[in-house]
Amino acid sequence: MSKNQLDGAQALIKTLDDLGIEYIFGYSGGAAIPIFDALVTVKTNIKFVLARHEQGCCHMADGYARATGKPAVVLVTSGPGAGNTITGIMTAQMDSVPMIIICGQQVTWMLGKDAFQEADIFGITIPVVKHNYLVKETDSIPRVIREAHHIATTGRPGPVLVDVPKDISSADFNGDMDPELDLPGYKPETSYTVDSDKIDEALQLIHKAQRPLVLAGHGIMISGADAELMELAETLRCPVTSTLLGKGVFPEEHELALGMLGMHGTAYANKAVCDCDLLINIGSRFDDRIIGQADKFCKDAKIIHIDIDPSEMNKMVCPDIEIVGDAKTTLTEINKRISGLDTEPWLNKIEGWKKKYPLSYRKQGGLRMQQVIDELYQVAGGDAIVSTDVGQHQMWAAQFYKTNASWKWLSSGGAGTMGFGFPAAIGAAFACPDQTVISISGDGGFQMTLFELATAALHKLPVKIVVLNNHYLGMVRQWQELFFDDRESGVDLEGNPDFCKLAAAYGIPSFNIKRPADVRRQLEKAFEITDGPVLIHAECVKTDNVFPMIPAGAALEDMLTEPPKGKLAKPTGST
């Protein structure tokens, strides 16, 4: 073997480096040893991070991508290693996050024979990936990796998994390092030409509208259309509400911003959706959390739906005008020919709702999560990167932590994956070392991935790890209180550890907040620590509820803005 002879694994790592991959989050194992070896033998600019669990690897790569728009790579071994990535892959797929997952695999002649640590990860992951590969020829590795990167990052982004058997990664590589891609069925470039007739039709509706509303989704962020959205909104004087994942595409402190809509969105955003005469949905997939009862959603309004993914059209809501295309391309075309509207009466009406139904919380009767989040926002500002977990704290964070720019809000929306927030914050901290990164979790979700405290401590990542502890799985408890006669079942997290002592075990300093009056002082002290992680533990009231709330499957006009007086019927909609 000549000195320059690469093996498959080395060709793989070299290809990742050529593609500009900056981070690999991984966990080693037998079938992946050749690939891990190549990390040592090939000189690259890639940095490798050893997480403490494969799910952690995925969420870190996810957080990296949500904070930068660029993909990171997950590298794990076969069988259980690959299996542990599934929740993380699904989380990325549901939220259109680019990710490349590389799994070691048993040798090809043992596949299908129940060999040690063999799992058909190709078959298992088909429903949760944008695309996947089982590599069968060493010489095809650069093409497969380049295709995986191309698929993951173009069109509607998503995770792509590449399963690499050990004999394939170990064999000599004699192929082309920069081959042509072979993807005859994948043409994302078509999204960048938009049908001008559709633009004409959209403009006609827009110029007729008296009460227009923009629904801004994650697609705007992915497309980089923030400035175009701002131009559209300011020219039309049109209010903008955003989805959970769209937080930041339009500055939430802007006078035209209504915050998040949907199940726990602001009352004024939901009222605006009910009362608008034109809804312009840009880059959102009309998730069931935002439309409630589909046949009552915006039933008197015209709807324009702009999405890069043709299969999102007519899936949940049938729009009057469908525009399949890239958000930035489409908005640029619309903005060229747009003229201002007189929306003052409409904006005044919304202003009335903002005054009547402001987001608020009580500062008496114990420490509330909302207060901690609100003061976090005041301390850190709207440009910090905020990663949340899933549950009550997530909704309060969406309500009270105003996000002023894209790539600053990291939250598992579609999948609703508990355990996501903290490792995602770690990924973001690697991606953006100069920015403030805050991880906000509840006591439930934090315990699902708290083993990554080791990763944060080892790399001295200055993540502000906020644990809002109510000793409950609060969102489920809220549903049980409201819809199941307050019968608590499987929600009491008795036996929680002392989170500050836990942090100390990893050498991480911590601050404990017990009283509303302590919040600001403790946060400010915690934010003075910038040479590594710090844990902020807040002992919160046990039984608080998130409002406004639209029970699942109910119409937006049936929103509850305060605790109901009587008993509620069980929700008819999705979970």
Add this chain to the structure above:
Amino acid sequence: MSIVTTDNPPESITGTPQAPPVHTLSVFVNNKAGVLMRICQVFARRGYNIDSLVVSHGRDEHFSRMTIGISGDPAGLEQIILQVTKLIDVIHCIEHTSSDSVTKELLLVKFIVAKKDRTEALQIIDHYGGKTIDLTPTSMIAMLNGDTTKIDAALTMFSQFEVIETVRTGKVVMARGELAT
């Protein structure tokens, strides 16, 4: 690429009004392992049943042609076609109707037939334009092709004999005129 919507009334496999509507899709795909799994998964997840499936490689062996007969709610079909089209390995997916395409399937039927009934059996086979491809003193295998209605009708006629087994290929479809399938 054109996508035919479900505006056209669906065919019915048995002709009875209660039968679930059957749609014929032609899916042109990369000839790679696992592509069928990806497509089946889209249908299964949305509650569509695959009634017939014919897969073979195309004129260019890098591609395969699938003709899929599915039954299920016509309302969601257009969206499902888009989901299938979205798969990276799918080049195109088109729904065909009887007016814009021809469909054929092949039937093999094996039945017990004694010497006294053999002439009648041969007459039936001849009537449907079929052939005898295996003959023993006590049994025969007939082969015939045609659209689904014709195959169903022929099977009704063969049922007067003791049918041992039948094998149907499932339908293959081709667009009429110069249109692509």
